[in-house]
Amino acid sequence: MNKAATRQAITDAALALLRSNGPGNFTVEDIADAASISRRTFFNYFGSTEAAIAAVTFGFLDTALQQFRLRPAGEPFMESARAALVALADPMTVAPLAELYSLGQANPQLSRSELEAWDHCTVQIISAARERSRGAAGVELDELYLRALAGSVISCGKAAMDVWFSRCGGSLTPESLSSLRQLLIDSMTLLGSGFARPDTTPAAATPANTSAPSPDRH
Amino acid sequence: MNKAATRQAITDAALALLRSNGPGNFTVEDIADAASISRRTFFNYFGSTEAAIAAVTFGFLDTALQQFRLRPAGEPFMESARAALVALADPMTVAPLAELYSLGQANPQLSRSELEAWDHCTVQIISAARERSRGAAGVELDELYLRALAGSVISCGKAAMDVWFSRCGGSLTPESLSSLRQLLIDSMTLLGSGFARPDTTPAAATPANTSAPSPDRH
DNA sequence: TGCAAACATGCACGTAGTGTAATTGCGTGC
DNA sequence: GCACGCAATTACACTACGTGCATGTTTGCA
Missing domain, CATH: 1.10.10.60 (Homeodomain-like)
Incomplete structure (x- = not known):
């Protein structure tokens, strides 16, 4: 075979x-x-069984990576990340992850390998970003800047998926996916604004999810 | 016994x-x-052996949590996080983590349990922040805001430690610790500024590891 | 057809992790 | 002092994991 x-x-x-x-x-x-x-x-x-399952999650996050690498080199990092993340909110792509997410909710073994997958993705993004900056400007990016940003981007993507999952339970309906897309965009907006306090400057932090269906208001 | x-x-x-x-x-x-x-x-x-070792890392991150909870409720989240992280740059506190870090470099088993510890810390910070906002303003914080911010803060702390480790190899000399402290502060500054491109505003991003105690402006 | 490389299998062995029941150690009340 | 109860520890047996090694089996190529 x-x-x-x-x-x-x-x-x-x-x-x-x-x-x-x-x-x-x-x-x-x-x-x-x-x-x-x-x-x-x-x-x-x-x-291990875990590794076999994790391969699925890895595949999912790799598509995000691929999307990121396809973005033009001149584009701001945050914008590339946003685009790459939004590309994930696709039925075919998100389905397996959503399922593993739900299964992993109650299972420590599973959720830890998901953690590992996210971390793996962070590492990949760091090297992708380093390559890009090397090729483009020739400027050596600050190591801390690179790692902190990449880690934050991934954390925000993860947070968006967490929230999406707790709200929609991994449903794959168009509304649910649109909600996920919006959450991903919002999280990037928050990150880009330095998490300006929503109560002090509400306009800067939450103008995001006013576009689509958005049943969310909290 | x-x-x-x-x-x-x-x-x-x-x-x-x-x-x-x-x-x-x-x-x-x-x-x-x-x-x-x-x-x-x-x-x-x-x-498992892993769990026994992880208990050490958990202890370390719990002190960070404790520091966070001690901060005044009115203080901005980011400032509390900065203070809590800086408190980690203490010989007694950081020593065990530094050791595990170095051991974990080459060992996937170990590094994955460290990942888990950081994640555990994120969860704790989320609940701590939620409690705080509940007690203080009575305003229900946006779930996405909370999770994305907490995740980013932890990621930045992790990034700072990664960079510190790759530079100083976990050395516990005063200079090394001061450098760690500065990296932690810088990573928070980056986060707070929304990762303004270092090439556009170089002053904000890279004055970091010049050893001196206070090139920080935020 | 024959050969070689790649892949699949069987077997043995050490280790991980768990259920269960027996054992030890220790304070308490009688 | 002695019996009792409780908590911690231990012995034993068993299933499952993960790996080294030797052996089969398939595939492709000369």
Whole structure:
């Protein structure tokens, strides 16, 4: 069997078992059986069930990375990040993550590997940004600036997804996705404004979600 | 034996083995032997070696949390966060974290539990901030604002520590600690300014590591 | 057809983590 | 002093994880 196909079969089987049995309620042997391979072969591909599942999340965040890299080099970092994040609010893209999110809610094992995926994404963004600045201006970006910004962007994306999830429960309806998109935009706006206190300067922080359906007001 | 004492004995033994053997090169049985307890008893206290080690990191970040909670309720969030983070740049406080940081550099297991600790800290800050705003103004803070800000603050703290570590290698000399303090302050400044591009306003972003105690203007 | 590389498998072994029941240590009331 | 109860520790057994190693099996290429 093709190597990529085997890999796919494993992740599919793992995801299916995750759905049916719930996190933690199935073994590597179960996955191997479902994928019609031996237990040993499973470990040739992934070091753990967790890793097999995490591959899905990684794939999701990689599309965000890809989007980021596609942005023009001259564009402000924050704007590129915003665009990359918004591209995630797409049914096909967000679906697997939404599912893992819901499953991970009650499962520490799962949520920790999601944490790892986000962190991995941060690292990637840092190197992408460094490349970009090197190519464009020739100016060596301050290391602290780079890391703090990248980390904050990811944190904001994560926060937006958290809020979205707690509001919409991972629903994939157009309204829900539009809400997610708006949350992602809003979080970037907050970050770009230095989190100006909403009570002191309300105009600067919250003018965001007035556009679309926006059932949110709190 | 007293329960707290046993717990302490375990973490001490685990840390000692971490130092001597390096991460991943010792078993639960080794820890149990070193702590003069049975393997089974170890598992009565911690679910894994990782958890035993993570307890140290958690302790560190909890002091930051404590600092945050001590700040006056009226103070701007960002200022409280800055103060809490700076309080970490203390020899006694930062020493254990610095050590784990260096050990975790090459060890995925370890660094992932550190990730978890930072995340745990984020969650705590969110709830602390929510309590504070509830008590003070009676205004319900926007959920997205809260989460994005808390996440960004933690990310910036993490970024500062990353940079500090890559520069000073976790050294605990006064100069190194002063540099850490400055990095923490600078990262908060960056966050507060919405990461104004360093090339457009260079004065705000890069005057950092010039050792001197106070080039900060915000 | 034959050969070689890549991939899959079986087996053995050490370690992780958990349920269960037995044991030890210690203060309390009688 | 002694029996009792409670909490901590321990022994034992068992399932599952993860890996090294040797062996099969497939695939592609000369």
